[in-house]
Amino acid sequence: DGGITQSPKYLFRKEGQNVTLSCEQNLNHDAMYWYRQDPGQGLRLIYYSQIVNDFQKGDIAEGYSVSREKKESFPLTVTSAQKNPTAFYLCASSIASSNQPQHFGDGTRLSIL
């Protein structure tokens, strides 16, 4: 089945450590997105990519980095510079147009040890 796969489902980070969240899609979508959810807040955009080898910062990019070397993959690295990384992270993809819905993965919950 076509869809978006995020891994791992749960991730723990030690102080000073970088961790990478995986996002893979087989929907042949050009655009991919990373969101963060905190309790009581809406989804906030971290980074997005409209095409391979190109990406843009979202509203809360500080402390995060991404790459888009392949159309299918958009990994997110949470760096040690992100001081409050504990959150639920969602990856999404879409055809790059305003009237096309986004398709979401099941998410990764990141916690600090």
Added chain:
Amino acid sequence: ILNVEQSPQSLHVQEGDSTNFTCSFPSSNFYALHWYRWETAKSPEALFVMTLNGDEKKKGRISATLNTKEGYSYLYIKGSQPEDSATYLCAFWDYKLSFGAGTTVTVRA
């Protein structure tokens, strides 16, 4: 950061009752408004993408209307069922989505 607001934050509905809730967004430079349903332990699922003022969309017992001139959209659930329990998110598109915080609907049997 665009201001997208949803109200109420949560509501409880008796099974069989109908309900509605609101999403407000900037009324200038409108491109599209998305609605998503997010059930517990699942990923968000697209309900509607609305692009024209006066748009009305329907999916089963759920429908939505759009007023781009005044910057609001209503989502309606007719004859609520327990499976309608979820958080409903709206998002304003201007080359990227800005989400509201959601309205959490709990349908009591």
